[in-house]
Structures are given as structure tokens and as C-alpha cells.
Amino acid sequence: MDVDLELGMNISCKELRVLLLQEFRLGHKTTEATSNICSTMSKDALFIRTAQDWFNWFKNDNFELDDLPRAGRPLEVDMDVLKQLAEEDPRLTTRCLAERLGCSHATVETHLRELGKMWKCGVWIPHELSPLQLQHRVDACMKLLTSHRNYQWLRNHITGDEKWVLHVNHTRKRQ
Template sequence: MKISRRELRVLLLHEFRLGRKATEATSNIYGTMGKDVLSIRATQHWFNRFKNGNFELDDLPRSGRPLEVDTDVLKQLIKEDPRLTTRCLAERRGYSHTAVEKHLSELGKTSKYGVWIPHDLSPHQFQHRVDACMELMTSHRNYQWLRNLITGDEK
């Protein structure tokens, strides 16, 4: 069962108000939710906040780059100007450079000659690759290449 951060913090506040210690609260939550839900250090952190009178359970807004990248906006920007670099795309939307690269590769886009294009083969290119592979495989079977191997010695 997946539990949200806020629900977990409500459980911690409940344990705090019952007068339990952080380790005891952690073991109680482990018993009901599992060990991968919470660490003892996180429980200690929240118990310290509760002791200081801070009972705010939601995350405070933070500055910085957004974690989510809107792929539809990236598609639209590339459609408008396919010559944009990943750094330009990142600056325009306020994303990190690496996040833009990651999402473009997930979209199947590669940069060829400064233009973002889909990394798909045309049917002709695909057939050409299949033909080349088949030719190499059949020629290897028919050709006795080991007899023509020349070895030499330094003398």
C-alpha cells in the first residue's frame, strides 16, 4: 500500500501526541506500513519539529527548477524551431539542461546537423540494413575465409 508524505506525517504527529519516542514511533509504523516507508532519522527530524512547536505537515514551497518537465511544451518548441539547443530549451522553460536531454531522448528525438528529428528509420533505410546483414551472414557461410588467412613471423 502506497502512503503519501502527508499521511505519514499525520501518523508521526499522532505518535508524538501520544507521548512516544521517535524509535518507538518508527517501530510502530514499521509494523503497520513496512520498513521501506520511513527511516529513524526522518522520524527524529519530524519529532524535533513538533517539539519546537512547528506542526505544519505540508512541504514548504522551495525555489529552484521545477521537477516536472512538460513534454508537450518541449514538442511544441521543437516543432516551432527544430534548431534550438538543449540549453536554449532549458533556459526558455526554466528546466535543467540534463532534464531536457533526458526527456528529448525519451521522446525519441536526436540531434542531427543541429536539428531535432525523430530517431526512426525510413522503410528504405531499414530494408537496406536488413539486406546488408543477410549478405554478410550468407557470405560468411559460403566463403572459406580461414584458408586465406595469412600468418607471419618476425624472422
């Protein structure tokens, strides 16, 4: 993560930590180090609490400047396994998929959207239709329009997102 500076320069967290380590080795106090870095870079380049945390690490002889791996659920999932699970049973919820993959449901939802899947009527479906599917829909619509041009049934229907639904159907529920 980079810290944006007022001077138009970018400084990485690691570079900021190197500056903090230099201030620590010079024997400066945390507030003095923060003031020195902020006066050189920008007033929001570093917070005093962040400097205090790093000075505590340095005092405990921990001079590792890179971010260490953290515990918790992984943010990455095996996309092939996720795709296979979603296609085998498209009615699985994100929480169920997350339980099987060992990650959070938000992560699963994000990756399903990356795969082009959308949640519709209780099923994960491909968001985009293939050219063949689109052509089948156009053919079906043209057939309906030409064969029933004079018949009044079409006035009783409305079209929606990828479905034909009777307008007077009050009992239809979402799954």
C-alpha cells in the same frame, strides 16, 4: 510516494506522518515512535532520521503533513513552446533550450523525447517518419535498384540510419 510494507500493504507518506504526529502527541520519544511504527508496519517502514526531522517540525508548532513546494528549477515546461523552439531552430542544444525555458537540460531532453524528437547530426528531428516520407523512401530505393541494376555503383555504397553515404568518404564529419 508510497512506502511498500512487508505485509503487502501500501502506506502513503502522509499517512506515515499522521502516525508520527500521533506518537508525538502521546509524548513518545523519537526512537520509541519509530520502533512502534516499524513493529506495526515493517522494519523498513520508517527511518529514525526521518522521524527525528518530523518531530523537530512538530516541536516548532508546524503540523503541516503535506509536502510543501520546493525551490529550484521546474520539472515541467510548456510543451508547445518547447516544440516551437525546436522546430524554429533544430540546431539548438538542450542547454540552450533549457536556458530559454528556465529549466534543466535533462528536463528539456526528457520532454523532447516525449515529443518524439531525436538528436541526430546536430539537429533535433522527428524520430518517426510519416507514411508519406516512408513511401518516398521506398519509391527512391526501388527506382535506384531498378534503374541501376547492372551498374556497379551500388557496390561502393552502404546504407545507414536514414542516409546514403559513400563507403570511401573519409572526410565526412559529424556536425
